[in-house]
Amino acid sequence: MQTASHSPDVKFTGKSAVPSRIHVNLGEDTPDVYSFFEKVTSTWTYVVADPVSKEAAVIDPVLDYDHSSGKISTETADGILAFIHKECLTLRYILETHAHADHLTAAQHYKQSFGCAVPVCIGSRIKQVQQTFAPIYDVEPSLLDNAFDIYFRDDERFKLGDMLCKILHLPGHTPDHLGYVFGRVVFTGDSIFMPDVGSARADFPGGNVKDLYNSMQRLLSLPFDYLLFVGHDYPPERAIEDVVTVEEQRRRNKHVKAGTDEAAFTAFRSARDAQLGAPKLLHPSLQVNIRAGKLPPADAEGRVFFKVPVKTAVAL
Numbered sequence: 001m002q003t004a005s006h007s008p009d010v011k012f013t014g015k016s017a018v019p020s021r022i023h024v025n026l027g028e029d030t031p032d033v034y035s036f037f038e039k040v041t042s043t044w045t046y047v048v049a050d051p052v053s054k055e056a057a058v059i060d061p062v063l064d065y066d067h068s069s070g071k072i073s074t075e076t077a078d079g080i081l082a083f084i085h086k087e088c089l090t091l092r093y094i095l096e097t098h099a100h101a102d103h104l105t106a107a108q109h110y111k112q113s114f115g116c117a118v119p120v121c122i123g124s125r126i127k128q129v130q131q132t133f134a135p136i137y138d139v140e141p142s143l144l145d146n147a148f149d150i151y152f153r154d155d156e157r158f159k160l161g162d163m164l165c166k167i168l169h170l171p172g173h174t175p176d177h178l179g180y181v182f183g184r185v186v187f188t189g190d191s192i193f194m195p196d197v198g199s200a201r202a203d204f205p206g207g208n209v210k211d212l213y214n215s216m217q218r219l220l221s222l223p224f225d226y227l228l229f230v231g232h233d234y235p236p237e238r239a240i241e242d243v244v245t246v247e248e249q250r251r252r253n254k255h256v257k258a259g260t261d262e263a264a265f266t267a268f269r270s271a272r273d274a275q276l277g278a279p280k281l282l283h284p285s286l287q288v289n290i291r292a293g294k295l296p297p298a299d300a301e302g303r304v305f306f307k308v309p310v311k312t313a314v315a316l
């Protein structure tokens, strides 16, 4: 596999972003974690770094998108790229926990910033998600065949510097959803939220409430001192938080804690999901994210459009 190091050709001249949280010295075989909160979509992007080799990965990077104007920018991503440069980290992987439906991934911008030598990675079941959404958005399926660079299998392992990362398949919110486990830190994506937020919706195509329950239980069965870093935070009257221990989730998660039975959760979650509207950025997010962060192809005049499927019972 080809990976990148900082090259003199790569320029990160912008202002470095300041992490919202910094977690270092977390223990043996456990990387440093720099957490960046993107306020518009309430998304946590993480930079994970082996403190010895300085090899790093970015998890769930966000592309700035203004829905009303259609304007895309890379300000958030560029700030984190400048941070990676300032800290003399070598970016080895761009990791997606899943095909997000609420924000656009900046994966391709990170990749292009390193001369396309850093792989964009996701779970192998992204192919199922692509098959679902390609016809909805009129995407030629063959164009998605090798959209990503690495498709992780369940329980696969890879190295970041001297640190091992284990892949956890955590379906439910989406079928392709992964967690990334480095030592005692776990990047859960949207498989669990902070204890007072609870859980993510499970009603997207391919989502499954029982699978989500089982994925949450899988996280709760990890050693009590493991640190669960969440993919979003929607704080109810408190400061934003990025991480909590397994022990605390077992004690306090408002939807699935130790002892919560499956029937109670699935009844609650299904009823709740039935009341939720579509995420504001659903259509642009999926059209970009199933393409690993690429935009739809431009037309002859160089214009790019997102499609919005219209449901109507009348012929107008």
Ligand SMILES: [Fe+2]
Pocket (backbone or CB within 6 Å): 098, 099, 100, 101, 102, 173, 190
């Ligand atoms: Fe999500």
